[in-house]
Amino acid sequence: MMVPVRCFTCGKVIGGIYPTYLKRVQMGEEPKAVLNDLGLKRYCCRRMIVAHADLVDEVIPLG
Amino acid sequence: MDLKIIDMSDRHGKFVISGIRPDMANAIRRCLMTEVPKMAIENVEFHLGSIRDEEGNEYESVSPLFNEIISHRLGLVPVPTDPTLYTYKDECVCDGEGCPSCTIIYSLNKRGPGDVYSGDLEPLGGPELRVKDELIPIVRLGPGQAILAYVYAELGTAKRHVKWQVTSGTNYRYYPTVNIDLDKCEGDRACIEACPRDVLKDLDGKVAVDDLEACILCRSCEEACDVGAITVSGDDTKFLFEFETDGSLTAHQALDKALEILEQEYEEFRESVSAMETA
Numbered sequence: 337m338m339v340p341v342r343c344f345t346c347g348k349v350i351g352g353i354y355p356t357y358l359k360r361v362q363m364g365e366e367p368k369a370v371l372n373d374l375g376l377k378r379y380c381c382r383r384m385i386v387a388h389a390d391l392v393d394e395v396i397p398l399g
Numbered sequence: 400m401d402l403k404i405i406d407m408s409d410r411h412g413k414f415v416i417s418g419i420r421p422d423m424a425n426a427i428r429r430c431l432m433t434e435v436p437k438m439a440i441e442n443v444e445f446h447l448g449s450i451r452d453e454e455g456n457e458y459e460s461v462s463p464l465f466n467e468i469i470s471h472r473l474g475l476v477p478v479p480t481d482p483t484l485y486t487y488k489d490e491c492v493c494d495g496e497g498c499p500s501c502t503i504i505y506s507l508n509k510r511g512p513g514d515v516y517s518g519d520l521e522p523l524g525g526p527e528l529r530v531k532d533e534l535i536p537i538v539r540l541g542p543g544q545a546i547l548a549y550v551y552a553e554l555g556t557a558k559r560h561v562k563w564q565v566t567s568g569t570n571y572r573y574y575p576t577v578n579i580d581l582d583k584c585e586g587d588r589a590c591i592e593a594c595p596r597d598v599l600k601d602l603d604g605k606v607a608v609d610d611l612e613a614c615i616l617c618r619s620c621e622e623a624c625d626v627g628a629i630t631v632s633g634d635d636t637k638f639l640f641e642f643e644t645d646g647s648l649t650a651h652q653a654l655d656k657a658l659e660i661l662e663q664e665y666e667e668f669r670e671s672v673s674a675m676e677t678a
Contacts, residue, residue: 337464338464338472338536338537338538338539339536341472341475341476341535342475342561343567346567346568347561347564347567347645348567348568348643348645349475349476349477349532349535349645349646351475351517351532351534351535351536352517352532352533352534352535354536355534355536356534378568392463392464392538392539393539395463395464396463396539396540396541396544397541398463
Protein backbone atom coordinates (compact mmCIF):
# COMPACT_ATOMS: atom_id res chain seq x y z
CA MET A 337 0.00 0.00 0.00
CA MET A 338 1.07 3.67 0.20
CA VAL A 339 4.00 4.68 2.45
CA PRO A 340 2.86 5.62 5.96
CA VAL A 341 2.85 9.39 6.56
CA ARG A 342 4.52 9.10 9.96
CA CYS A 343 6.82 6.68 11.73
CA PHE A 344 4.69 4.19 13.71
CA THR A 345 6.94 4.39 16.75
CA CYS A 346 8.09 7.99 17.18
CA GLY A 347 5.73 10.02 14.98
CA LYS A 348 8.35 11.67 12.78
CA VAL A 349 6.98 12.64 9.35
CA ILE A 350 8.65 10.18 6.96
CA GLY A 351 6.17 10.07 4.04
CA GLY A 352 7.87 12.90 2.18
CA ILE A 353 11.25 11.19 2.43
CA TYR A 354 10.23 8.01 0.60
CA PRO A 355 9.99 9.40 -2.99
CA THR A 356 13.40 11.08 -2.57
CA TYR A 357 14.90 7.92 -1.08
CA LEU A 358 13.61 5.77 -3.93
CA LYS A 359 14.92 8.12 -6.59
CA ARG A 360 18.37 8.35 -5.05
CA VAL A 361 18.76 4.63 -4.44
CA GLN A 362 17.70 3.89 -8.03
CA MET A 363 20.41 6.32 -9.16
CA GLY A 364 22.88 3.94 -7.49
CA GLU A 365 23.53 5.57 -4.10
CA GLU A 366 24.16 3.49 -0.99
CA PRO A 367 20.85 3.18 1.00
CA LYS A 368 22.65 3.69 4.32
CA ALA A 369 24.22 6.93 3.14
CA VAL A 370 20.89 8.21 1.76
CA LEU A 371 19.06 7.49 5.04
CA ASN A 372 21.75 9.30 7.04
CA ASP A 373 21.68 12.21 4.64
CA LEU A 374 17.89 12.52 4.87
CA GLY A 375 18.16 12.82 8.68
CA LEU A 376 16.74 9.45 9.75
CA LYS A 377 18.88 8.71 12.79
CA ARG A 378 16.57 6.45 14.82
CA TYR A 379 16.12 2.86 13.65
CA CYS A 380 12.35 3.10 14.02
CA CYS A 381 12.17 5.68 11.21
CA ARG A 382 14.75 3.90 9.08
CA ARG A 383 12.81 0.62 9.05
CA MET A 384 9.68 2.52 7.89
CA ILE A 385 11.48 3.40 4.66
CA VAL A 386 13.63 0.31 4.19
CA ALA A 387 10.90 -2.24 4.92
CA HIS A 388 8.16 -0.60 2.86
CA ALA A 389 6.56 -2.47 -0.06
CA ASP A 390 4.63 -0.20 -2.41
CA LEU A 391 1.61 -2.26 -3.45
CA VAL A 392 -1.00 0.39 -4.41
CA ASP A 393 -0.63 -0.36 -8.09
CA GLU A 394 -2.19 -3.76 -7.51
CA VAL A 395 -5.28 -2.24 -5.88
CA ILE A 396 -5.90 0.59 -8.38
CA PRO A 397 -8.00 -1.54 -10.80
CA LEU A 398 -10.18 -2.63 -7.87
CA GLY A 399 -11.03 0.94 -6.81
CA MET B 400 18.78 27.29 36.76
CA ASP B 401 21.00 27.62 33.76
CA LEU B 402 20.21 27.00 30.09
CA LYS B 403 22.78 26.43 27.38
CA ILE B 404 21.41 26.06 23.88
CA ILE B 405 23.40 23.79 21.59
CA ASP B 406 21.04 23.84 18.61
CA MET B 407 17.67 25.55 18.12
CA SER B 408 16.92 25.30 14.41
CA ASP B 409 13.64 24.99 12.52
CA ARG B 410 12.90 21.38 13.36
CA HIS B 411 15.51 20.36 15.91
CA GLY B 412 16.24 21.54 19.42
CA LYS B 413 19.07 20.50 21.74
CA PHE B 414 20.07 22.16 24.99
CA VAL B 415 21.67 21.58 28.38
CA ILE B 416 19.64 22.60 31.41
CA SER B 417 21.25 22.56 34.85
CA GLY B 418 20.19 23.26 38.40
CA ILE B 419 16.89 21.35 38.17
CA ARG B 420 15.60 17.98 39.42
CA PRO B 421 14.68 14.88 37.36
CA ASP B 422 10.95 15.43 37.97
CA MET B 423 11.20 18.96 36.58
CA ALA B 424 12.99 17.72 33.47
CA ASN B 425 10.28 15.09 32.98
CA ALA B 426 7.57 17.74 33.36
CA ILE B 427 9.15 19.73 30.52
CA ARG B 428 9.35 16.61 28.36
CA ARG B 429 5.75 15.60 28.94
CA CYS B 430 4.58 19.15 28.36
CA LEU B 431 6.45 19.32 25.05
CA MET B 432 4.86 16.06 23.93
CA THR B 433 1.22 16.43 24.96
CA GLU B 434 0.36 20.03 25.81
CA VAL B 435 1.62 22.12 22.89
CA PRO B 436 -1.33 22.91 20.58
CA LYS B 437 -1.10 22.90 16.79
CA MET B 438 -3.38 22.78 13.75
CA ALA B 439 -4.17 19.42 12.16
CA ILE B 440 -6.72 18.25 9.63
CA GLU B 441 -9.83 17.01 11.44
CA ASN B 442 -12.68 17.05 8.89
CA VAL B 443 -12.67 16.02 5.22
CA GLU B 444 -15.71 16.47 2.97
CA PHE B 445 -15.47 14.27 -0.12
CA HIS B 446 -17.30 15.04 -3.31
CA LEU B 447 -19.25 11.95 -4.33
CA GLY B 448 -20.30 10.97 -7.82
CA SER B 449 -18.71 11.93 -11.11
CA ILE B 450 -16.29 14.83 -11.59
CA ARG B 451 -15.90 16.69 -14.91
CA ASP B 452 -12.77 18.61 -15.93
CA GLU B 453 -12.54 21.67 -18.21
CA GLU B 454 -12.38 19.54 -21.37
CA GLY B 455 -15.53 17.66 -20.46
CA ASN B 456 -13.84 14.38 -19.56
CA GLU B 457 -15.66 12.47 -16.91
CA TYR B 458 -13.96 11.00 -13.82
CA GLU B 459 -15.28 8.74 -11.12
CA SER B 460 -14.65 9.92 -7.53
CA VAL B 461 -13.09 6.66 -6.46
CA SER B 462 -9.56 5.78 -5.39
CA PRO B 463 -7.64 2.66 -4.34
CA LEU B 464 -7.94 3.60 -0.67
CA PHE B 465 -11.10 3.99 1.42
CA ASN B 466 -12.10 7.59 2.13
CA GLU B 467 -11.53 6.98 5.87
CA ILE B 468 -7.93 6.03 5.17
CA ILE B 469 -7.37 9.07 2.95
CA SER B 470 -8.77 11.31 5.70
CA HIS B 471 -6.53 9.65 8.26
CA ARG B 472 -3.46 10.17 6.06
CA LEU B 473 -4.44 13.81 5.50
CA GLY B 474 -4.81 14.22 9.27
CA LEU B 475 -1.20 13.23 9.85
CA VAL B 476 0.16 15.87 7.45
CA PRO B 477 1.72 18.72 9.48
CA VAL B 478 -0.14 22.01 8.95
CA PRO B 479 1.85 25.23 9.52
CA THR B 480 0.64 26.90 12.71
CA ASP B 481 1.10 30.41 14.04
CA PRO B 482 0.92 29.76 17.81
CA THR B 483 -0.42 33.26 18.55
CA LEU B 484 -3.20 33.23 15.97
CA TYR B 485 -5.53 30.31 16.59
CA THR B 486 -8.00 29.30 19.33
CA TYR B 487 -9.68 25.97 20.05
CA LYS B 488 -12.83 25.50 18.01
CA ASP B 489 -15.13 24.99 21.01
CA GLU B 490 -13.76 28.09 22.77
CA CYS B 491 -13.92 30.28 19.66
CA VAL B 492 -16.18 33.32 19.27
CA CYS B 493 -17.95 31.55 16.39
CA ASP B 494 -19.35 28.87 18.80
CA GLY B 495 -17.70 26.01 16.93
CA GLU B 496 -19.14 26.88 13.52
CA GLY B 497 -15.69 27.45 12.01
CA CYS B 498 -14.10 30.83 11.29
CA PRO B 499 -10.62 32.07 10.23
CA SER B 500 -9.43 32.18 13.87
CA CYS B 501 -10.13 28.51 14.56
CA THR B 502 -10.11 26.67 11.20
CA ILE B 503 -7.95 26.48 8.10
CA ILE B 504 -9.71 25.28 4.96
CA TYR B 505 -7.91 23.51 2.10
CA SER B 506 -9.27 22.27 -1.17
CA LEU B 507 -7.96 19.09 -2.74
CA ASN B 508 -8.64 18.60 -6.42
CA LYS B 509 -6.67 16.09 -8.44
CA ARG B 510 -7.42 13.86 -11.43
CA GLY B 511 -5.71 10.59 -12.24
CA PRO B 512 -3.64 8.90 -13.30
CA GLY B 513 -0.97 10.04 -10.85
CA ASP B 514 -0.07 10.57 -7.22
CA VAL B 515 -1.88 12.97 -4.89
CA TYR B 516 0.70 14.72 -2.70
CA SER B 517 0.29 16.87 0.41
CA GLY B 518 1.44 19.78 -1.77
CA ASP B 519 -1.84 19.49 -3.73
CA LEU B 520 -3.71 20.90 -0.71
CA GLU B 521 -4.64 24.44 -1.81
CA PRO B 522 -5.32 26.75 1.14
CA LEU B 523 -8.33 29.06 0.97
CA GLY B 524 -6.34 31.93 2.44
CA GLY B 525 -2.78 33.23 2.34
CA PRO B 526 0.16 31.31 0.85
CA GLU B 527 1.69 31.10 4.37
CA LEU B 528 -0.89 28.37 5.08
CA ARG B 529 0.59 26.05 2.44
CA VAL B 530 1.81 22.73 3.78
CA LYS B 531 5.61 22.79 4.12
CA ASP B 532 6.28 19.10 3.35
CA GLU B 533 4.93 19.01 -0.18
CA LEU B 534 6.09 15.51 -1.12
CA ILE B 535 4.07 13.32 1.26
CA PRO B 536 2.12 10.82 -0.91
CA ILE B 537 -1.56 10.66 0.06
CA VAL B 538 -3.00 8.27 -2.54
CA ARG B 539 -2.27 7.03 -6.07
CA LEU B 540 -5.10 7.53 -8.58
CA GLY B 541 -5.63 5.32 -11.59
CA PRO B 542 -6.94 6.45 -15.01
CA GLY B 543 -10.50 7.82 -14.77
CA GLN B 544 -10.23 8.23 -11.01
CA ALA B 545 -10.32 11.63 -9.31
CA ILE B 546 -10.49 13.22 -5.90
CA LEU B 547 -12.29 16.43 -4.95
CA ALA B 548 -12.53 17.31 -1.29
CA TYR B 549 -12.71 20.17 1.19
CA VAL B 550 -10.39 19.69 4.12
CA TYR B 551 -10.73 21.47 7.48
CA ALA B 552 -7.88 21.82 9.99
CA GLU B 553 -8.41 22.77 13.61
CA LEU B 554 -6.42 23.33 16.80
CA GLY B 555 -5.82 20.50 19.25
CA THR B 556 -3.32 18.82 21.54
CA ALA B 557 -1.77 15.35 21.46
CA LYS B 558 -3.92 14.32 24.43
CA ARG B 559 -6.73 13.75 21.92
CA HIS B 560 -4.83 12.36 18.95
CA VAL B 561 -1.16 12.03 17.96
CA LYS B 562 -1.74 14.07 14.81
CA TRP B 563 -1.66 17.11 17.12
CA GLN B 564 1.74 16.11 18.54
CA VAL B 565 4.27 18.79 17.69
CA THR B 566 7.44 17.05 18.86
CA SER B 567 8.85 13.62 18.21
CA GLY B 568 11.85 11.90 19.73
CA THR B 569 11.57 14.10 22.82
CA ASN B 570 14.17 12.87 25.28
CA TYR B 571 16.53 13.91 28.02
CA ARG B 572 19.37 12.20 29.81
CA TYR B 573 21.61 12.86 32.78
CA TYR B 574 24.64 14.90 31.85
CA PRO B 575 27.54 12.42 31.80
CA THR B 576 30.72 12.62 33.88
CA VAL B 577 33.63 10.41 32.85
CA ASN B 578 36.39 9.99 35.41
CA ILE B 579 39.69 8.52 34.31
CA ASP B 580 42.20 7.53 36.98
CA LEU B 581 45.46 7.86 35.06
CA ASP B 582 47.51 6.32 37.90
CA LYS B 583 45.60 3.03 37.59
CA CYS B 584 45.24 3.12 33.79
CA GLU B 585 47.38 0.58 31.95
CA GLY B 586 46.78 2.15 28.57
CA ASP B 587 45.55 -0.98 26.74
CA ARG B 588 42.90 1.05 24.81
CA ALA B 589 40.17 -1.49 25.67
CA CYS B 590 37.84 1.28 26.87
CA ILE B 591 38.30 3.33 23.70
CA GLU B 592 37.35 0.36 21.54
CA ALA B 593 34.43 -0.62 23.80
CA CYS B 594 32.73 2.79 23.56
CA PRO B 595 29.88 2.67 21.00
CA ARG B 596 29.66 6.47 20.70
CA ASP B 597 33.38 7.30 20.30
CA VAL B 598 33.48 9.39 23.45
CA LEU B 599 37.06 8.48 24.32
CA LYS B 600 40.25 9.02 22.36
CA ASP B 601 43.93 8.28 22.63
CA LEU B 602 45.90 11.40 23.52
CA ASP B 603 49.66 10.69 23.40
CA GLY B 604 49.21 7.17 24.77
CA LYS B 605 46.74 8.26 27.46
CA VAL B 606 42.96 7.90 27.47
CA ALA B 607 41.15 11.22 27.24
CA VAL B 608 37.54 12.37 26.78
CA ASP B 609 36.88 13.60 23.26
CA ASP B 610 33.12 14.19 22.94
CA LEU B 611 31.51 14.07 26.40
CA GLU B 612 27.98 14.97 25.28
CA ALA B 613 27.83 11.91 23.00
CA CYS B 614 28.09 9.61 26.05
CA ILE B 615 24.92 7.61 26.74
CA LEU B 616 26.04 6.28 30.14
CA CYS B 617 26.15 2.69 28.85
CA ARG B 618 29.22 1.86 30.99
CA SER B 619 30.77 -0.38 28.33
CA CYS B 620 34.09 1.32 29.08
CA GLU B 621 33.81 0.46 32.80
CA GLU B 622 33.22 -3.19 31.91
CA ALA B 623 36.11 -3.25 29.44
CA CYS B 624 38.57 -1.88 31.99
CA ASP B 625 40.07 -4.71 34.10
CA VAL B 626 41.71 -2.43 36.67
CA GLY B 627 38.72 -0.13 37.28
CA ALA B 628 40.48 3.05 36.19
CA ILE B 629 37.46 4.53 34.46
CA THR B 630 34.10 5.41 36.03
CA VAL B 631 31.03 6.90 34.40
CA SER B 632 28.25 8.62 36.28
CA GLY B 633 25.26 10.82 35.52
CA ASP B 634 24.54 14.19 37.12
CA ASP B 635 20.91 14.29 38.29
CA THR B 636 20.81 18.09 38.41
CA LYS B 637 21.99 18.63 34.84
CA PHE B 638 20.21 17.31 31.74
CA LEU B 639 20.91 16.99 28.07
CA PHE B 640 17.60 17.64 26.29
CA GLU B 641 16.80 16.90 22.68
CA PHE B 642 13.63 17.01 20.54
CA GLU B 643 12.41 17.34 16.97
CA THR B 644 9.32 19.10 15.68
CA ASP B 645 7.20 18.07 12.69
CA GLY B 646 7.61 21.49 11.06
CA SER B 647 4.23 22.97 12.05
CA LEU B 648 6.00 24.99 14.76
CA THR B 649 9.70 25.78 15.03
CA ALA B 650 11.65 24.18 17.88
CA HIS B 651 11.88 27.57 19.59
CA GLN B 652 8.13 28.21 19.38
CA ALA B 653 7.34 24.73 20.70
CA LEU B 654 9.65 25.08 23.71
CA ASP B 655 8.33 28.57 24.47
CA LYS B 656 4.75 27.38 24.36
CA ALA B 657 5.48 24.28 26.47
CA LEU B 658 7.10 26.34 29.24
CA GLU B 659 4.26 28.87 29.13
CA ILE B 660 1.65 26.10 29.53
CA LEU B 661 3.65 24.42 32.31
CA GLU B 662 3.75 27.68 34.26
CA GLN B 663 0.03 28.22 33.74
CA GLU B 664 -0.77 24.71 34.99
CA TYR B 665 1.30 25.18 38.14
CA GLU B 666 -0.51 28.46 38.73
CA GLU B 667 -3.90 26.75 38.44
CA PHE B 668 -2.75 24.01 40.81
CA ARG B 669 -1.51 26.58 43.33
CA GLU B 670 -4.84 28.39 43.17
CA SER B 671 -6.90 25.27 43.76
CA VAL B 672 -4.69 24.28 46.70
CA SER B 673 -5.09 27.68 48.33
CA ALA B 674 -8.83 27.51 47.74
CA MET B 675 -8.83 24.21 49.64
CA GLU B 676 -7.05 25.74 52.63
CA THR B 677 -9.57 28.52 53.05
CA ALA B 678 -12.56 26.22 52.69
